[in-house]
Amino acid sequence: MGNVQNKRNMVKGKRFATRVLPFFAPLFFATLTAPSKTVEARGNVATHINVEAEAKLHALKVSNFQMNLLEIYEEAGLEKQGMAFEVFDKAMIGYLNLRNAGLLSDKQLLSVVDFDKPSTEKRFWLIDLKNREVLENTYVSHGKNSGGTKAKNFSNTDDSNMSSLGFYVTGETYIGRHGLSLKLDGMDEKFNSNARLRDIVMHGADYVSEDFINQNGWLGRSEGCPALPMGLHQEVINQVQDRTVLFLHASGHEYDSRFLNQKMAMEAFYNNENII
Template identity: 80%
Template sequence: MGNVTTKRKLVAGKRFATRILPFFAPLFFATLTAPSKTVEARSNVASHFNLDAEVKLNALKKSNFQMNLLEIYEQAGLEKKGMTFEVFDRAMIGYLNLKNAGLLSDKQLLSVVDFDLPSTKKRFWLIDLEKRKVLENTFVSHGKNSGGNMATQFSNTDDSNMSSLGFYVTGETYYGRHGLSLKLDGMDAAHNSNARLRDIVMHGAEYVSKDFINQQGRLGRSEGCPALPMGLHQEVIEQVQDRTVLFIHASVQPLQSRFLNQETAMEAFYKNDNLI
């Protein structure tokens, strides 16, 4: 996988260089042919050139980074599966920062929940970033006090019976009243750091099904846990257990997370071929 990833980045780098040259060539030749009146004037020109070049370089690096993420998004067919690029972009920035911080295993898996969608839509995705493939796309519940069909309120407080947003790292499995379940560790102090205290886990539930939607007009709701359909939850849990990312999104509440730093995610992406 390392060789394949390196080749992808090299190809992207060639495209990147091709786009850079038209910007830099005029500046370079203009500097060479400009009349040299004084040392101060030359210094000012050089400073302006360096600043202008650095701004363009950073802008192009960001553009190239976004193009790489867009390539993964398109190859995985995520738009057809109902995920917006904005949500995927945020999830990937968190994934890269968590991976670079050594908080994740070698599994190149990303789980995403988008609570901008109603419970009647399939708003959970499990993505294999190495194969650039959606492994699962299904229904997922929100907390009973977060809303009816739409989740609009979120909390990190114990006994709130609300869902919590942000980045989670999956932990260990156990068998509880819902069968096989998965512990979750919240990574964002402002949003989900009490996940363990609140027993917020991934599990299966009978009320997460198409039949329940047909009867009630929405999914059933949990006490804050991201519950998946029975019969499917075990397969998902077995794949994502032991230090993979779960990102839960909702645009109604701005996410305050140190893992949403695009600059550090870009730096990690360009320096480490093993991230994706």
Template identity: 50%
Template sequence: MEKPSVTQRKRLKIRARRLTRRVLPFVASLFMATPLAAPVARTSAAGMETKMPSAKALQSAFFDQRLHDLYRDLQVEQQGLRYEVFEKAVTGYFNLKNENKLNDKQLLTVIDFDLPSTEKRLWVLDLASKQVVFHTLVAHGHNSGENVATNFSNENESNMSSLGFYVTQAEYVGKHGRSLKLNGVDEGYNDNALMRSVVMHGADYVSEEFIKQNGRLGRSLGCPALPMDQYAEIIDTVGNGTCLFLNGSDTSYSSKYLNEDVAMNTLLTTNS
């Protein structure tokens, strides 16, 4: 069967979301109890039967509404985090949670390399308390671009950043001091991160002072380098099993962790 186009899916989501707002308590209780319930029908006063959207469409609308509510509660739009980036990051978070790859902290780190290095483009989000834990500067790889990262690579010695989803691992002390290992889980896009030693670490070229002097941040060899006055606290917070999503403009990027069906079923079954 031919899959619906992106435009058709968006139109269906919008229609279903409008209906969901009116019957949200009913939808929530229905799908928490019976996620695969059959389509519902109702009879109007004139005797005309009107079919509501399918169960899957309502589930999708409920998931979409929850994400919009979370986005609103976190107040990250005012900080420059676009909804389309947030949506991808949270979808991946729930996919990774479904595979038991994450710890119980409910933390999500988002880096948007579509933004210039002169802007704060890293967010650490606490999805449980709906709070922004950190919002700060972050550097990209030397060969990814000047002020804006436009080129990405998974190859060793490319000195570029790598897009996609990561799961944080343990910290260690290396040439940059305290550093946090990052396990890239998107095959072909960032799964060489450990071999390339792509890690979170502090760098003195990640600061407002450096921006004032150079018009941009300094650049790493592919690591998401952090400000010296924050990196240790960020490593302490997000280490050992939290989700990191690195976004950037690359039309070739795809990920199995952007499966909306898995994400919404995980959200509904865990009531996160």
């Protein structure tokens, strides 16, 4: 794996260099050939060039960062399995910031739920970022008061019976009324920080199945928990337990998170070669 990682780092560097040089060469030569002016005028020109250069450098870093995420997205086959790149992009930014903050274990796993999709579609993904593959793609429930076939309403309030958006870090397992279950810690104040208080956990449920969909035309709903198909839930829980990321996404709900800071995620990505 060391050789594979070194090759990936070399690819990152080459991509970045090939994007930077075409932009900075004209600036460099323009500076050398600029006509003589007053000291103040030359200072203004230099300041303008520096600002322009910094802006282009930032744009190039963002572009290179996005290209690397797109590479992971494509290698994992996520588009073929129904995940939008915009969702993966947000999930990865959160993952990088959470890991850089020391909140995650060494497991390079990312779980994502896209509530933009109806419950009759497979909208849960478990991704192995190290090997760039999808380990599971299956059905997942939303809260009974979040909506019918599609989740439209979300809450962080106890007894709301709604799902809560945002980033979670997985905790410890326990045996409850649904069998093996997994505690979740909500990382986003105002959006999911009451997960422990509300007993929002990952568990299995008989109402999360294709049979239930075929019989009723919709997937069964929970009290706000991301419930998975019974039986499969054990395998997923055993893999993701103990400080991995779960991201519950839905667009158009004014959701925001301090972990969606792209600049910080980029710094973590460039400065820590082992982060992915």
